[in-house]
Amino acid sequence: QQPVQSPQAVILREGEDAVINCSSSKALYSVHWYRQKHGEAPVFLMILLKGGEQKGHEKISASFNEKKQQSSLYLTASQLSYSGTYFCGTEINRGSTLGRLYFGRGTQLTVWP
Amino acid sequence: DGGITQSPKYLFRKEGQNVTLSCEQNLNHDAMYWYRQDPGQGLRLIYYSQIVNDFQKGDIAEGYSVSREKKESFPLTVTSAQKNPTAFYLCASSYAGQGYGYTFGSGTRLTVV
Numbered sequence: 575q576q577p578v579q580s581p582q583a584v585i586l587r588e589g590e591d592a593v594i595n596c597s598s599s600k601a602l603y604s605v606h607w608y609r610q611k612h613g614e615a616p617v618f619l620m621i622l623l624k625g626g627e628q629k630g631h632e633k634i635s636a637s638f639n640e641k642k643q644q645s646s647l648y649l650t651a652s653q654l655s656y657s658g659t660y661f662c663g664t665e666i667n668r669g670s671t672l673g674r675l676y677f678g679r680g681t682q683l684t685v686w687p
Numbered sequence: 688d689g690g691i692t693q694s695p696k697y698l699f700r701k702e703g704q705n706v707t708l709s710c711e712q713n714l715n716h717d718a719m720y721w722y723r724q725d726p727g728q729g730l731r732l733i734y735y736s737q738i739v740n741d742f743q744k745g746d747i748a749e750g751y752s753v754s755r756e757k758k759e760s761f762p763l764t765v766t767s768a769q770k771n772p773t774a775f776y777l778c779a780s781s782y783a784g785q786g787y788g789y790t791f792g793s794g795t796r797l798t799v800v
Contacts, residue, residue, distance in 0.1 A: 604786055615793045676732075678729055679729040
């Protein structure tokens, strides 16, 4: 039930764009995205609920394809501060596990000046 | 300001010892979670609780125990039965139910000596 993230790692120059993908074998209620800096706690970025709505703020956005059980995180015109490990977390439609997330293994993003 | 506090930041355990990791939140969240993070593995769920005096096992509960006597507190005990406890432990909280983002604590790094 752990979602699969790709790619495992991305290296960018400042100003370049990146896409991180998250795929599940289970029907999903929602997808969460988090960013973690080395040695720190993950920080919540956004949540996408059933309905396929694209959400985001500033230059980080995401989409959720409910039929394919996939989500993508888009980082546009990357900045040095975007560096870190990005995790997707998925909620599946099963009553006894309401609210718990299954996390992917993460995508390590490095932005160079 | 509301938040979630984990203590201690670093913890050293001798073979055969039980140790308890503290997690306290003042966000008025109903649900609390304990995750273990190992390099390259992502976040794996140990235990979670949606309500006071009730909790469920996650994917890797063996060798761990929890209690939820107060809404604000969700301590994790790593028992001597846990054969490989060295890891980074993260506590999180959220509103109960589906569709809410997690707030994570800053983590406890546990090392067996």
